[in-house]
Amino acid sequence: MEKTEGSIALLVTYFGTLPNYFPFWLRSAGDNASIDFLLFTDDRAAYPYPGNVIVTYMAFGEFCRRIQAKLDAPAVVCRPYKLCDFRPMYGFLFQEELKGYDYWGYCDVDLIFGNIRKFLTRDILLSYDKVFPRGHISIMRNNRDSAMMFQNSGRYREVMSDPENCTYDERFEDGINGVFLAQGKKIYQKQDMIADISIRHYAFHVNSDRRHVPSIFCYEGNGKTKGLYRYMAANFGGGITKKEYLYIHLQKRRMDIKAAGETGRFLIVPNCLIAFGQARIQKDLIRRYAKHRPYWDYYRLRWGNLKKKWKKKRGIH
Numbered sequence: 001m002e003k004t005e006g007s008i009a010l011l012v013t014y015f016g017t018l019p020n021y022f023p024f025w026l027r028s029a030g031d032n033a034s035i036d037f038l039l040f041t042d043d044r045a046a047y048p049y050p051g052n053v054i055v056t057y058m059a060f061g062e063f064c065r066r067i068q069a070k071l072d073a074p075a076v077v078c079r080p081y082k083l084c085d086f087r088p089m090y091g092f093l094f095q096e097e098l099k100g101y102d103y104w105g106y107c108d109v110d111l112i113f114g115n116i117r118k119f120l121t122r123d124i125l126l127s128y129d130k131v132f133p134r135g136h137i138s139i140m141r142n143n144r145d146s147a148m149m150f151q152n153s154g155r156y157r158e159v160m161s162d163p164e165n166c167t168y169d170e171r172f173e174d175g176i177n178g179v180f181l182a183q184g185k186k187i188y189q190k191q192d193m194i195a196d197i198s199i200r201h202y203a204f205h206v207n208s209d210r211r212h213v214p215s216i217f218c219y220e221g222n223g224k225t226k227g228l229y230r231y232m233a234a235n236f237g238g239g240i241t242k243k244e245y246l247y248i249h250l251q252k253r254r255m256d257i258k259a260a261g262e263t264g265r266f267l268i269v270p271n272c273l274i275a276f277g278q279a280r281i282q283k284d285l286i287r288r289y290a291k292h293r294p295y296w297d298y299y300r301l302r303w304g305n306l307k308k309k310w311k312k313k314r315g316i317h
Contacts, residue, residue: 006125008139009101011090012039014109015060015080021255021273022047024219024266028113028228028247029053031221035116037107038097067093073157084135085159085168088176091140091147098142105131105139106169110250112219112268114228119193119246129185133177134196135169136249145185153179195230195248202270202295206230213241214290217248217268218281233286240283254297 018041019025029037030050037053044057058066064077067086070093077083087106091098098104103125120139124131129146131139140146150156153176159168172178180187191208195217198205204215213232220226228248232241248268259266259275267274269289 006103006122007034007036007101008103008105008120009036009038009098009142010137010139011087011094011097011104011106012037012041012109013063013080013083013087013106014039014041014043015063015083016043018043018045018047019109019255020257021250022109024112024259024273025109026050026053027221027264028111028219031226032113032116036101038094071160073160075160076163078163082163082165085162085166087135087138087169088150089156091142092150095147101142103139104142104146105137106135107137108135108249110252111136111247112217112228112250113247114219114245115226116246118227118244124188127186128188130177130180131188132194133170133172133187133189134194135167136196137247138169145183149179149183149185150176152183193246195228195245197249197251197253199251199301200295200298202293203290204270214286216281216286216289217245218276219266219268221264231281231286233283233290240281240286 026047026049029035030052033050033052035052039053039055040058040063041055042057042059049055060080063083064075067077067089068075071089075086077086086093090106091104094104120131125139129141140149153174155174156168159166166175168175170177172181177187194208195204196207198207201212203212204217205212206215213234215230215232218229218231220229228245230243230245232243234241250268253271256272259273262275265276265278267276267289
């Protein structure tokens with residue numbers, strides 16, 4: 001696509017079957033037409049890709065070989081999730097694809113975007129060397145400094161050779177954020193524009209908001225109010241409050257789809273996407289979907305992680 005001032009390319013890598021809510025990620029990405037999403041995947045299903053989502057079909061093994069060919073140490077990538085550690089290196093690994101863009105970054109597919117440019121203002125982009133510290137989305141200036149920043153840490157070779165995920169793309173003390181800061185670079189760290197959903201609760205708890213107000217989200221894909229909104233019902237009395245967000249991060253939740261074929265306006269509730277047409281959001285609707293209940297997926301995740309740690313400690317593979 002034609003590059004404009006402040007042009008941004010976000011790299012997305014996903015190997016395996018894309019999640020069932022991927023068409024909704026696509027719709028929200030497509031509604032941000034001034035940003036390009038460069039997707040590398042082996043899922044060849046026929047999705048309605050908008051013009052700003054540029055797909056490269058590639059087998060996981062081929063992608064890993066491409067990484068190894070350009071890096072100066074052994075890259076151990078046993079499973080796709082390990083690629084998170086390599087994302088800070090994408091500016092170097094994908095120089096050809098990123099040529100001509102002013103900014104590059106990476107993002108996940110367990111997101112629904114709002115109006116990205118409304119939040120990522122020209123002032124923020126010009127004032128910071130890295131926007132956001134988290135792995136679900138990070139954006140950097142497209143220059144040699146940011147592309148090669150990972151080489152300023154001797155630890156990157158250790159990360160590359162470790163088969164386990166080291167969260168190198170998110171950590172400060174021994175990750176890429178620490179490297180940026182050690183080099184005197186500025187990172188934009190405000191989180192209040194992001195609806196990062198807690199993995200501990202079934203009802204939506206936004207990590208940057210400790211109030212834990214009963215909430216649901218609505219994606220508005222049409223009209224003047226195009227964007228992503230959180231609707232909150234006060235616990236005692238009061239009405240509904242509304243806040244706009246850059247994106248919601250679903251934290252790999254399993255989502256049911258009750259909005260098949262309708263991606264223009266839909267509700268995002270635990271754990272479901274629901275077609276909503278033009279109806280008004282009422283307080284009783286929020287309360288219906290924001291009820292607290294045990295979140296068994298979280299307990300299964302915790303148990304799985306504990307088993308992995310136990311096996312690793314005893315050298316069991």
